[in-house]
Amino acid sequence: MTRSQVARPERRAEVFEAFGERDGSGMLAHGLGRSYGDAALLDGGKVVLTRRLDRMLDFDPETGWLRCEAGVSIEDILETFVPRGFFPPVTPGTKFVTVGGALGCDVHGKNHHVDGCWSNHIRNVELLTASGEVVTCDREQEPELFDATVGGMGLTGITLAMDVKLTPIHNPWIAMESVRVENLDHFFEVSAESGGFTHTVSWIDCVKRGQAMGRGIFMRGRHADADEVGHAGALGKLIDVAHPLLAVPLDGPNWLLNNASIRLFNEAYFRKHPKGQKNVLQHYDPFFYPLDVVRDWNKIYGKRGFLQYQLVVPKEGDNAPLRAVLDAITKSGMGSFLAVIKEFGDISNGGLSFPIPGVTLALDFANYGAPLLDLMERLDAIVVEAGGRVYLGKDARVSRATFRRMYPEWEAWKAVRDQWDPSGVFQSDLGRRLGLVGGAA
Amino acid sequence: MSVAIFGATSRIARAVALRWAEDGHAVWIGARDVAEAERIAADVRVKTGVNAVAGAFDAVDMDAHPALVADIEAAVGPLDCAVLAFGDMGELDEDHTDFAAARRVIDVNFTGAASLCEAIATGMAERGAGTLIGVGSVAGDRGRQSNYVYGSAKGAFALYLQGLRNRLFKRGVHVMTVKLGFVDTRMTWGLKTRIPVATPEQAADAIHAAAKRKVDTLYYPPFWRAIMGVIKTIPERAFKRLSL
Ligand SMILES: Cc1cc2nc3c(=O)[nH]c(=O)nc-3n(C[C@H](O)[C@H](O)[C@H](O)COP(=O)(O)OP(=O)(O)OC[C@H]3O[C@@H](n4cnc5c(N)ncnc54)[C@H](O)[C@@H]3O)c2cc1C
Numbered sequence: 164m165t166r167s168q169v170a171r172p173e174r175r176a177e178v179f180e181a182f183g184e185r186d187g188s189g190m191l192a193h194g195l196g197r198s199y200g201d202a203a204l205l206d207g208g209k210v211v212l213t214r215r216l217d218r219m220l221d222f223d224p225e226t227g228w229l230r231c232e233a234g235v236s237i238e239d240i241l242e243t244f245v246p247r248g249f250f251p252p253v254t255p256g257t258k259f260v261t262v263g264g265a266l267g268c269d270v271h272g273k274n275h276h277v278d279g280c281w282s283n284h285i286r287n288v289e290l291l292t293a294s295g296e297v298v299t300c301d302r303e304q305e306p307e308l309f310d311a312t313v314g315g316m317g318l319t320g321i322t323l324a325m326d327v328k329l330t331p332i333h334n335p336w337i338a339m340e341s342v343r344v345e346n347l348d349h350f351f352e353v354s355a356e357s358g359g360f361t362h363t364v365s366w367i368d369c370v371k372r373g374q375a376m377g378r379g380i381f382m383r384g385r386h387a388d389a390d391e392v393g394h395a396g397a398l399g400k401l402i403d404v405a406h407p408l409l410a411v412p413l414d415g416p417n418w419l420l421n422n423a424s425i426r427l428f429n430e431a432y433f434r435k436h437p438k439g440q441k442n443v444l445q446h447y448d449p450f451f452y453p454l455d456v457v458r459d460w461n462k463i464y465g466k467r468g469f470l471q472y473q474l475v476v477p478k479e480g481d482n483a484p485l486r487a488v489l490d491a492i493t494k495s496g497m498g499s500f501l502a503v504i505k506e507f508g509d510i511s512n513g514g515l516s517f518p519i520p521g522v523t524l525a526l527d528f529a530n531y532g533a534p535l536l537d538l539m540e541r542l543d544a545i546v547v548e549a550g551g552r553v554y555l556g557k558d559a560r561v562s563r564a565t566f567r568r569m570y571p572e573w574e575a576w577k578a579v580r581d582q583w584d585p586s587g588v589f590q591s592d593l594g595r596r597l598g599l600v601g602g603a604a
Numbered sequence: 605m606s607v608a609i610f611g612a613t614s615r616i617a618r619a620v621a622l623r624w625a626e627d628g629h630a631v632w633i634g635a636r637d638v639a640e641a642e643r644i645a646a647d648v649r650v651k652t653g654v655n656a657v658a659g660a661f662d663a664v665d666m667d668a669h670p671a672l673v674a675d676i677e678a679a680v681g682p683l684d685c686a687v688l689a690f691g692d693m694g695e696l697d698e699d700h701t702d703f704a705a706a707r708r709v710i711d712v713n714f715t716g717a718a719s720l721c722e723a724i725a726t727g728m729a730e731r732g733a734g735t736l737i738g739v740g741s742v743a744g745d746r747g748r749q750s751n752y753v754y755g756s757a758k759g760a761f762a763l764y765l766q767g768l769r770n771r772l773f774k775r776g777v778h779v780m781t782v783k784l785g786f787v788d789t790r791m792t793w794g795l796k797t798r799i800p801v802a803t804p805e806q807a808a809d810a811i812h813a814a815a816k817r818k819v820d821t822l823y824y825p826p827f828w829r830a831i832m833g834v835i836k837t838i839p840e841r842a843f844k845r846l847s848l
Pocket residue numbers: 191192193194195196197198199202203213233234254255256257259260261262263264265266267268269270271272315316317318320321322323454556557591
């Protein structure tokens with residue numbers, strides 16, 4: 164249980180008021196709290212909720228540059244700009260995140276292989292730093308602070324505003340194809356031939372072993388062209404608006420998600436999909452945010468909750484590390500229910516930003532307690548050995564030593580951070596755990 | 605078409621501004637902190653494309669109100685609608701030792717509000733059209749030990765609006781009184797209550813919809829009408845012993 168003092172500024176001046184009330188116990192910005200681990204938590208300190216600092220300050224329809232405050236959410240951007248032909252340049256799998264959080268975790272989306280991360284579409288950050296000074300940093304002014312803030316998990320200060328470049332679109336539709344992939348090799352083949360698609364991701368069955376290891380459904384799409392969407396009527400049967408409009412009303416019983424039910428679900432999901440491929444025009448909502456319509460989807464895991472594990476490993480040879488990871492998971496019997504796999508592109512932002520060139524695998528596990536933590540330790544070992552890392556935005560447990568091997572740039576990052584925040588004003592539970600704040604450890 | 609929002613830094617007021625802007629009104633955004641008002645105006649412009657102008661407004665600077673209204677109408681055109689959203693609960697100590705603080709609460713919530721209404725009503729009455737919305741509180745429905753200075757000012761404002769409505773009805777001007785219950789804003793942040801709390805956006809939607817229907821007195825959330833109905837019927841003899 165974490166206890167913190169919480170401030171919720173609605174006016175800019177109230178951020179400074181909250182900052183003025185700091186008392187040495189640490190301070191941290193908190194957006195919409197969609198990070199899974201302890202990144203946005205600060206036990207015993209002062210948490211500043213930024214969600215209500217959500218004014219859009221300027222927009223240039225010629226270029227797509229939007230200036231907005233840190234509490235603006237992806238959902239706000241979609242609501243305002245999709246009707247005007249613009250889309251967030253990068254979006255995670257939920258629209259309930261703030262742009263401040265998107266920058267703090269340097270989030271990636273299905274278009275990483277072409278567009279990189281959130282920060283690759285940002286040209287500046289206005290940051291309240293530990294001295295109380297508001298610094299606008301970009302790639303020329305205070306570039307080190309800019310780089311450290313990108314993916315900096317809120318530990319360089321409180322982001323107040325930023326300029327983000329929106330992507331022009333013709334309509335809200337995604338021209339989407341889904342392809343049944345039979346195994347891991349097939350996944351890489353399909354991935355390689357999907358270069359023409361700006362958005363790719365594959366659901367992967369984590370229960371199958373041997374020949375069928377890595378089977379799944381590969382989804383690839385791009386924003387539809389103007390002429391692809393005629394008048395709505397004619398499209399009727401093409402359009403897949405099938406929102407899984409279910410809500411999980413209560414905490415599911417703990418037996419709901421056991422190995423057998425996962426196996427059944429995976430089998431059904433895979434079978435339901437025709438061999439070969441299927442082309443549809445899909446609304447952006449179910450394409451990007453399948454989980455957002457299932458309110459409280461995480462309750463299917465019951466009261467025990469669940470843990471996320473997202474890794475990236477460089478792509479190499481026959482991808483032995485990836486196979487070893489999948490093998491360890493199937494052997495453990497703690498099959499992951501929602502597992503997705505994607506190839507990242509070459510864009511890597513350094514510091515604590517997660518994506519490096521390679522393959523990323525995101526896994527949800529029902530919280531099996533100690534055996535699951537043991538499994539994750541084993542996965543860590545495979546990942547570190549392969550030169551990979553886990554995503555801090557979804558982590559609550561990696562050890563300091565392991566983290567340092569995963570993110571060899573941590574020391575350079577911390578040096579910049581310490582220079583801007585020598586007394587450790589900005590802290591988080593994650594920062595304390597990983598030795599990113601405070602003196603030498 | 606134009607609307608003026610007074611006390612626009614309130615999140616309810618800002619959402620109200622957006623609703624009217626979405627209908628195509630030019631918007632004047634007034635607050636004590638002009639830089640903050642400018643950010644809100646920018647947001648309205650980006651989101652709706654209407655003309656939104658920011659300006660300084662202080663409820664207690666009453667001498668300035670008539671000239672301010674003239675300036676506003678010069679900037680965004682004759683007002684079709686004005687929303688008085690400002691309010692201040694003050695920070696009165698339990699023993700009320702500081703009447704200056706109490707007087708300020710009365711001035712912001714009542715005297716300043718009435719002063720501004722007079723300045724706006726003149727033009728609306730001349731034009732024979734307009735909607736004037738005053739944001740009050742259920743706290744104005746009965747005096748209670750915990751907040752009767754604020755409550756009496758809001759209550760006085762409600763009475764004032766009642767009379768104004770009666771007068772301006774004959775001139776084609778609609779006056780709406782809004783009595784808010786709990787809304788999740790800066791004013792109620794940290795409050796612990798079992799009573800459901802509305803979001804500022806819900807409150808704004810309700811105010812917008814009610815104004816269109818020319819509602820006289822809006823309670824929001826609506827169940828507060830019933831709660832206050834009951835509270836008002838408790839005999840004073842018993843009420844004075846309670847600590848609500
Ligand atoms: C269903 C789901 C799907 C997801 N899919 C993806 C995905 O596809 N790709 C991906 O990259 N991530 C994904 N995530 C993770 C999520 O996108 C990130 O954790 C994101 O940072 C959350 O944003 P938030 O506003 O909720 O921030 P929070 O969780 O509140 O904060 C995240 C971090 O950012 C910092 N921060 C927030 N606001 C500020 C600010 N104003 N100034 C300074 N620091 C700040 C916090 O201190 C914290 O360290 C997913 C999460 C969920 C729940």
